[in-house]
Amino acid sequence: MKTKILSTSEYDIALAGEILKNGGLVAFPTETVYGLGADALNEDAVKKIYIAKGRPSDNPLIVHVAEKEDIAPLVKEITPAAKALIDAFFPAPLTIILPKSDKIGNTVSGGLNTVAVRMPQNETARALIKAAGTPIAAPSANTSGLPSPTRAKHVIDDMKGKIDAVINGEDCNFGIESTVITLAAEVPTILRPGAVTKEMLEAVIGRVEVAAAVLEGMKNNETAASPGMKYKHYAPKARVMLVNASREKYESFVNTKKDAFALCFEEDHITIPKITFGKECDDLSQAKEIFDALRRLDDMGAKKVYARMPHKNGVGMAVYNRLIRAAAFCIIDLEQPFTIGLTGQTGAGKGYIGKYLEALGFQILDTDAYARKVCEKNSPYLAVLAAEFGNDIIENGNLNRQLLADRAFCSAEKTEKLNSILHPAILALCRKDAVFPCVLDAPLLFECRGNEMSYKTIAVTAPKEIRKKRIMERDGITAAQAENRMNAQKSDAFYQNHSDFTVINDGRDIKTQINTILEEIL
Ligand code: TXA
Ligand code: MG
Numbered sequence: 001m002k003t004k005i006l007s008t009s010e011y012d013i014a015l016a017g018e019i020l021k022n023g024g025l026v027a028f029p030t031e032t033v034y035g036l037g038a039d040a041l042n043e044d045a046v047k048k049i050y051i052a053k054g055r056p057s058d059n060p061l062i063v064h065v066a067e068k069e070d071i072a073p074l075v076k077e078i079t080p081a082a083k084a085l086i087d088a089f090f091p092a093p094l095t096i097i098l099p100k101s102d103k104i105g106n107t108v109s110g111g112l113n114t115v116a117v118r119m120p121q122n123e124t125a126r127a128l129i130k131a132a133g134t135p136i137a138a139p140s141a142n143t144s145g146l147p148s149p150t151r152a153k154h155v156i157d158d159m160k161g162k163i164d165a166v167i168n169g170e171d172c173n174f175g176i177e178s179t180v181i182t183l184a185a186e187v188p189t190i191l192r193p194g195a196v197t198k199e200m201l202e203a204v205i206g207r208v209e210v211a212a213a214v215l216e217g218m219k220n221n222e223t224a225a226s227p228g229m230k231y232k233h234y235a236p237k238a239r240v241m242l243v244n245a246s247r248e249k250y251e252s253f254v255n256t257k258k259d260a261f262a263l264c265f266e267e268d269h270i271t272i273p274k275i276t277f278g279k280e281c282d283d284l285s286q287a288k289e290i291f292d293a294l295r296r297l298d299d300m301g302a303k304k305v306y307a308r309m310p311h312k313n314g315v316g317m318a319v320y321n322r323l324i325r326a327a328a329f330c331i332i333d334l335e336q337p338f339t340i341g342l343t344g345q346t347g348a349g350k351g352y353i354g355k356y357l358e359a360l361g362f363q364i365l366d367t368d369a370y371a372r373k374v375c376e377k378n379s380p381y382l383a384v385l386a387a388e389f390g391n392d393i394i395e396n397g398n399l400n401r402q403l404l405a406d407r408a409f410c411s412a413e414k415t416e417k418l419n420s421i422l423h424p425a426i427l428a429l430c431r432k433d434a435v436f437p438c439v440l441d442a443p444l445l446f447e448c449r450g451n452e453m454s455y456k457t458i459a460v461t462a463p464k465e466i467r468k469k470r471i472m473e474r475d476g477i478t479a480a481q482a483e484n485r486m487n488a489q490k491s492d493a494f495y496q497n498h499s500d501f502t503v504i505n506d507g508r509d510i511k512t513q514i515n516t517i518l519e520e521i522l
Contacts (some may be wrong), residue, residue, distance in 0.1 A: 001162065001163070003156075003160050003162070003164065004164065004165040004166070005156070005168050006026075006165050006166065006167045007167070007168060008029075008124045008167060008168075008169050010127075012167065013167070016028070016128055016131065016132075016165055016167055017128060017130075018131075020128070020132035020136065021132055021133060023038070023039060023042050023044060023048075024038075024045070024048075025037065025045070025048050025164050026167065027141040027149075027166040028128050028138075028166075028167045029125060029152070029170055030120040030121075030122045030172065031093055031120060031121045031122045031173045032174050032175070032177050032178050032194065033140045033141070033150055034149040034152065035064065035125070035138030035139065035140065035141055036049055036053065036138055036141035036163065037064070037128070037138040038136065038138070039134045039135075039137075040061075040063045040074075040104070040108055040136055040137035041134055042134075043105045043107050046108050046137050049061065049137065049138075052163050053142070053143060054144045055139065057107075057110065058111060059110050059139075060108065060109045060110030060112055060114075060115075061137040061139050062095050062116040062137070062139065062180075063108060063116065063117050063118070064118050064119070064120055064125065064129055064136045065117060065118075065119050065129060065135050065136075066119070066129040067119070070119075070135060071086065071117050071119070073101060073103055074100065074101055074104055074115055074135060075098040075099060075117065076100065077099070078098070079098065079183055081188060081205045082096055082098055082183050084204050084205050085183075085205060089196060089200075089204075092119070093174050093177075093179065093194050093196055094118065094179050094194070094196040095116045095117065095118040095178045095180045095181070095192075096116070096117055096118070096181055097115070097116045097117075097180065097181065097184055097191070098114060098117070098183055098184060099184055100113060101115075108137050114182070114184045121173075122169075122173075124169050124170075140177055141159060141166075142155075143158045145233065145234075146234070146236075146295075147236060147290075147291040147326070148177055148291050150175045150288070151171050151172070152168040152169060154292070157295075172288075174287055174288065175287045175288035175290065175291060176195065176290065176291070176318050176319065176322055177192065177194060178192075178194045179192065179194030179195065179318070180192040180194070181201060181208065187208070188201070188205060188209070189208070189210070190208060190210045190211060190214065192318075193210070193214055193318035193321050194318050195318065197314050197315060198210060198317070214321050215312070233326070234322050234326040235326055235328065236294045236295065236326060238261070238297050238298065238303055238305045239330075240263070240294075240326050240327040240328070240330070241304075241307065241327055241330045241332050242307050242323055242324060242330065243306050243309060243331075243332045244309045244332070244333045244336075245309070245335060247265075247267070247268060247280070249334045250268065250306075250308055250334070251270065253332075253334060255270065257304075257306060259303065259304060260272060260273075260302075260303075260305065261275065261300070261302040261306070262307075262308075263275055263276075263277060263293060263294075263306070263307035264307070264308045265278060265279055265280040265308055266278065266279050266280075267279060267280055273300070273302075275293045275297055276293065277289040277290045280308075283313075283314055283318075283319055284315055286319045287318060290319055290322055307326075309323075310323065330522070331455075334436065336453055336455050337430075337431045338431075338434060338438055338454040338455065339362070339437040339438050339439065339455050339456070340439045340440070340456055340457070340521065341439075341440045341442065341450050341453075341454030341456070341499075342354060342439050342441045342442070342457075342458050343441075343442055343445035343446070343457070343459050343460075343499070344443075344495065344503075345486070346471060346489060347466075347467035347468070347470040347471040347474070347482075347486070348461050348462040348467055348505055349460050349470075349503075349510065350443070352505075353458070353510060354439060356510070356514060357514070358439075360518075362437050362438055362439045363433075363434070363435050363437070363439070365430040365433060365438055365439065365441060366441045367441060367443070367444070367450070371422065371426050374422060374425045374429065375399045375401070377397045381421065381422075382397075382399055384425075385399070385418075388417060388421065389407045389414075389418075390407065393407070404418075423448035427449075427453060430450075431453070437522070440453070440454055445457065445459075446498050451499075455521070456521045457501070458500070458502070458514075459499035459502050460502070460503045461492045461495050461502060461504055461505070463506050464486065467482075467486060468482045468483065471485065503517070
């Protein structure tokens with residue numbers, strides 16, 4: 001098929017209207033992203049949209065109208081909340097979902113009994129809908145799964161040869177798709193955040209919820225309120241990782257990376273190849289540029305991309321929602337310095353797992369070694385201990401361990417005091433040395449709250465008999481001594497309840513268990 005490239009002249013818009021009337025497909029600019037339009041009341045025409053985009057047939061389309069009066073025939077009823085939103089916002093980058101009327105076919109609604117309606121702001125879009133003389137079903141005019149098009153060039157890249165015409169209009173003003181809110185739920189719920197924010201909606205209709213999938217992604221067993229949520233979205237060819245960090249931390253992290261690109265804000269000082277998407281404190285500028293930036297990364301052949309995390313307030317929530325999907329939910333959290341917190345019962349095999357992770361390239365931060373550092377000669381923490389437990393526990397800069405033990409372990413309260421000094425000190429030293437990806441290897445991970453500073457936690461447990469044998473061999477002690485030590489430890493259930501993942505070291509292959517966990521974590 002030859003795709004006509006049309007202008008925004010009156011003549012060309014009339015021509016595009018004719019194409020739509022006759023069941024053809026026309027891509028057109030809106031204030032959000034380019035849409036791929038077909039006559040919403042013509043099932044055969046609508047089917048062509050799904051084919052051109054490669055879109056799953058259960059993912060419904062938004063029906064676009066030129067005037068507010070054109071909404072009523074498409075829905076069962078304009079509820080008071082719907083009327084309030086229409087009056088307050090339309091025309092707007094806002095889509096409202098309501099129970100559908102008989103006019104709406106199953107292809108448009110993806111088999112649902114609701115319909116999504118929107119009245120765009122963009123003059124060309126409204127002139128086109130008027131010229132067609134029918135409501136226009138239009139998803140974003142990209143190939144399914146790719147970033148949405150915010151420039152005519154993006155549409156031509158994706159759709160040339162597959163549709164009848166593209167209107168070569170201006171770049172999209174907002175740059176991300178409309179806010180989608182359903183009024184067909186018990187409480188009005190945002191299914192997709194956009195330029196019309198939760199706060200703006202709440203100012204008009206009161207309480208509005210945000211669907212969990214907006215920020216977190218769908219769990220495997222969840223059904224989607226909006227079918228679009230469950231599909232892979234906005235993904236460039238490059239592997240994108242979202243980095244949660246202050247500007248300074250992001251810069252020093254990214255600037256050491258080889259063969260990678262930064263997807264960052266204009267203000268960031270980046271020395272590796274980069275593409276920017278707006279300014280740090282200007283979420284509208286980020287929205288406008290994010291999809292174009294993702295496409296440019298592909299044009300430049302980027303394979304690995306470290307993206308700066310936008311804040312999640314206002315329109316920032318919408319930018320975050322698109323980026324987190326582009327990154328397939330992969331977050332590198334530099335505010336949580338430890339990638340993995342590793343713990344487990346004595347003799348269960350924590351050391352073995354640490355060695356395996358180290359061989360895979362993880363830095364291992366051994367809290368036992370750091371505990372010795374905290375107490376070594378001239379350590380600044382000795383003064384803190386002395387202030388609590390008496391100056392005589394320090395002799396010539398050295399810690400008298402026996403004296404400290406005598407004073408600290410005489411009561412639960414004193415022991416608690418000791419831990420409240422040692423644990424934060426150990427974590428602070430580990431944190432200073434931590435380099436992504438790293439493992440905080442800590443027998444008392446939960447007690448020292450190292451889990452709170454770890455992105456994910458892994459605990460290893462093993463059956464009692466196996467552990468006993470290992471401890472006796474490792475430390476050359478008797479069965480009774482080994483049992484004593486084991487009795488002081490927490491139960492299997494404790495570790496299972498407190499950690500994100502549990503590895504069971506009972507003869508099953510440990511490496512396979514770890515590999516499966518790593519796939520999920522990274
Ligand atoms: O800004 C926009 O909304 C753009 C421009 C062209 O108007 N259009 C757009 O359409 O983004 P599309 O198809 O790419 O995204 C529509 C989203 C999908 O996630 C779809 O699942 C959801 O809206 N949706 C449509 N109808 C729905 C319905 N009845 N119930 C729940 N979700 C619906
Ligand atoms: Mg889309």
